[in-house]
Amino acid sequence: MNRAALARALRDAGVPGDQFWIEGVHEPAPTPPDFLYLRSVPDGRWEVGVYERGAYEPVATHATEADACAHFRTLV
Numbered sequence: 579m580n581r582a583a584l585a586r587a588l589r590d591a592g593v594p595g596d597q598f599w600i601e602g603v604h605e606p607a608p609t610p611p612d613f614l615y616l617r618s619v620p621d622g623r624w625e626v627g628v629y630e631r632g633a634y635e636p637v638a639t640h641a642t643e644a645d646a647c648a649h650f651r652t653l654v
Contacts, residue, residue, distance in 0.1 A: 581616065584647040593654055599629065600650075616650045618643075626650050 581603040596610040601617040612630040624646030627636040640646040
């Protein structure tokens with residue numbers, strides 16, 4: 579699964595759009611005060627975490643987008 583498929587699956591499951599942020603695919607505006615996020619990091623890995631109180635808190639990093647998407651889906 580890639581980021582676009584993940585965003586579609588979450589929308590289809592009825593997950594409110596302000597509960598998650600997926601880089602380049604689903605970036606709500608204005609930015610919600612807290613949400614789960616999925617983003618790439620400079621070394622090419624993918625980070626899954628929680629944005630809360632103005633800070634990104636990584637939960638895990640993954641070597642592939644598919645692995646990060648699978649992990650993200652379990653958190654939502």
